[in-house]
Amino acid sequence: MGRLAKVLVPLAVVGGLGAAAAAGYVATAMTVARMVVTPSRRTRQDVVIRSVAPDLSAVTLAGTGDALRVPGRYGLWFSQDRGYARIGDILSLAEDGSVTRAVESVVWGDLASATRGRLSGWYFTSPGELGLPVRSVEVPVDDGTAPAWLFPATEPSDRWAIHVHGRGTQRQETLRGIPVFHEKGYTSLAVSYRNDGDAAGSEDGRYGLGSTEWRDVDAAIAYAIDHGARHVVLFGWSMGGAIVLQASVRSPHADRIAGIVLDSPVIDWVETLDYQAELLKLPRPVTQGALILLDSSWATGLVGQDAAVGLAGLDFTLRAHELSVPVLLMHSDDDGYVPAGASHRLADRRPDLVTFVPFSEAKHTKLWNVEPERWTAAIAGWLDRLDSRS
The missing domain is CATH 3.40.50.1820 (Alpha/Beta hydrolase fold, catalytic domain)
Incomplete structure (x- = not known):
């Protein structure tokens, strides 16, 4: 059995797919598997900086950052990570979902002119x-x-x-x-x-x-x-x-x-990858195929690894x-x-x-x-x- 067939056959059987559809899913599964094990230096700028107080004491934010409206102290990277500020207490929540938070300090960068950023749990940067x-x-x-x-x-x-x-x-x-x-x-x-x-x-x-x-x-x-x-x-x-x-x-x-x-x-890792795949709304056969590829010694060349991960052992x-x-x-x-x-x-x-x-x-x-x-x-x-x- 060829390498791709080892993924095509179980996907076609489990997912009730034809060979052509399964082949499409396999191609996507290969991409997903490679993403899981490939280090990425790109970061999502998922926070919109609506406004900044003139004295830099507060910032109004919107977007999808996971802790945007959660109490606590965080780091705010902005301007494609060229700037960093520490933010703290929630000062107010608006009906449109935006939140105004206290700015504890601007470590570096020009927060006043920033338009997008991302939240980080780091808080300390050095x-x-x-x-x-x-x-x-x-x-x-x-x-x-x-x-x-x-x-x-x-x-x-x-x-x-x-x-x-x-x-x-x-x-x-x-x-x-x-x-x-x-x-x-x-x-x-x-x-x-x-x-x-x-x-x-x-x-x-x-x-x-x-x-x-x-x-x-x-x-x-x-x-x-x-x-x-x-x-x-x-x-x-x-x-x-x-x-x-x-x-x-x-x-x-x-x-x-x-x-x-x-x-x-x-x-x-299987639970974690399944969960993340659901968030991305990936078809189940794609997730299943990615897990097979990550876990198979014959698929290391397809994923770009020297050795299979061995998910059960993790x-x-x-x-x-x-x-x-x-x-x-x-x-x-x-x-x-x-x-x-x-x-x-x-x-x-x-x-x-x-x-x-x-x-x-x-x-x-x-x-x-x-x-x-x-x-x-x-x-x-x-x-x-x-x-x-x-």
Whole structure:
């Protein structure tokens, strides 16, 4: 059976399609599969900047940004990311759906002349903004080096935390999590990994959705051990959650991993990709075909990968029994990118290890932004309990 026939036949049978229709769906499925694993540097400018107060104290926004009308503090990138401002409280909501929010500061750029932008959960854009000691280091990885930010503990410590960002973003995403670990006496390492735009890329230039990136986190664990770490906590955001879960069961240094923190994690890629396909209103046969392509060794050339992803091996609702260290899991039920269902299932299957802290209105990776005190207290309390065990 030829390569395309291996997709055509199941789609034609399952979807009740003729060969010609199935062939069209396969072409679309190939495009979708490639998009899933291809790093993109383009960002949607989905926020319209209606007006800016003359003194730059407030901005009126409209559009489809996921947290546009959700309380909290966010970053506002504007003018094709040439400018950045921090915004906060909602001052008013208009009948047309626009919202006026306080501007906490304009970090750079000309906000007054901006017309479009996008919201970000980052808030902090550089490590120096945390007011903590920090230095840049290089972690040796398979194909070169991966830049990282090292935040040393106030006193020498053998407790380290490794912070891993999500898909399509960079180390800045993790900066929100550094202060609470510093307060608890941890040295923190905010890392990069293959194909994220900072670290050395892989030969195929494709994401492995955790199936390859875990090696770079393993290299970061080795770096921490070489510099005195005995107990390592892995902190993964979004796809970073999938990465650290893989590292926890595949790393040669797994015996040094004391715990895992997950913020809006991908626990089950099939559920996540199905959810995103529904949002895009993709026909079911297209989604099914994309999953087949991502998961098949014979399709790597079609997708552009060196190896198949292996979606079942990334599903920790199926591998929950393999977890061996405490996990703090935080997810919002209104996450519009990674559904929280798999997080609930994982927590239900391993109540002995998983502490689940649900949120109801915090979108994707914006839990800190919406409820910073609750988010920070959850991590601080969990670290106290973890440290009391060791």
